[in-house]
Amino acid sequence: MEPSSLKPLIDFFEVRDNLSDAERQILSSLPLRRHVFQRNEEMVRAHTQPRESCIVLKGLAARAVYMQNGARQLTAVHVPGDFVDLHAFLLKVMDHSVVALGECEVAFVPHEQLMRISQEQPHLTRLFWMSTVIDAAIHRAWLASIGRRSPEQHIAHLFCELYTRLETIGFARGMTFGFPVTQSEVADMLGLSLVHVNRTIQQLRSKYFVNWDGTTVHIKDFDRLAEFSEFDPSYLSLIKIPR
Template identity: 45%
Template sequence: MADDIPEPDRQLKPFFDRIRLRDVLGPDEQVAIREAGRDRLQFAPGEDLVREGDRPMNSILLTRGITCRYRLVSGGARQLMAIHLPGDFVDLHSFLLKEMDHSVGALTACDAITFPHDNLVRVTERFPHLTRMFWLLTLIDGATHREWLVGLGVLSATQRAAHLFCEIYRRLEVIGLARDYRFSFPVTQTALADAVGTSSVHVNRVIQELRQRELITWEGGIITIRDWPALARLADFDDRYLHLSRERR
């Protein structure tokens, strides 16, 4: 039963689910991950987990909530470059790149676990397979960035929003946080506008269009996809870039 799962395992379950979807995760590897984690942190909506210019000594694993990777330009405009869900390392790349070239902010209330880089060094030296799994996660981040870049270049704002909803649903579905084409997405329309690269006024029109076409409903922070084939077709969505199949790696 779920109530019998120890709290550390419950917190790490989304991360383990992400890995197991794509490869086998051994018992010793799971123990190594548990032991590498240190502090449990909480963040309020709007709070930064890590800021541009920081030189983190830890990488942060999100266990509850939604965060975003973003940049601010000199005029104050914000562009979201990624959305992180439970089971995602929000800044694993800082393990090697050292200095943050963007910020990560909480879109909702969030829980997270820190993984000191010294601990990650020991894990990767002891478990080459886990090293490849961490590498895989950063490669999937890169694939997702490419998909977003294509969307910003050639899709309309309505298509980009539809694509984002398809992506979030698939990513939540594989960690057991979405089913029957319904999922929790309690973010503001301002954040959505920053993600799809448009204004808050325009993104409101986009949501109204998707509702009028009977593709989605969005009420009380819950999105229901009413016609998945039509929404995916509108968005030109293909989840291949998420690499959701199990392979020997």
């Protein structure tokens, strides 16, 4: 098997707009520095000033904001094809960290390359821009979840989101996807305690047709889960429109 490719990134864009051959070519020939991170390793560190931005190729990553007492809040999960750290290109100084959830392979792209594209490729630039704007939409959906959904609904919504995003790029089949995450990490996504997450997951297992054994999520009835959690995928911008 050849090394993980940028195909999921290209899929990410092509689900939402058309790419020209030239654009596909530019993306495919980006000089990449590949790296595999182990569970919990920081691939981008808060307060640093990165000179490259990373794309998830395989596995999962998450954005994390740390508090002084060591607590943290995860603010998004990223799947293969996500240009996770594009934010750094504009922010210059990171406001948060990006950590690996389970083993995670990423590709780093130098900012000079992004700058070149931003100078010469308006359409591709807009697609990059779109990717960060979708990240913001995901943050808003998470804010709604944490602020106004019950813990049960929140987890259900999270699973619907991840399944949908993974399915879009061909990384989920048969209502199943890999989610090698600790309950404590889910607690950091939900802003709850480990113990409460544990109890909530037990309720979900018994009531709402989802199962998660710590490694794999299996959704037994997606529609029911989506209805229960008020999941509406439109915030993921899964429509092909000229951008």
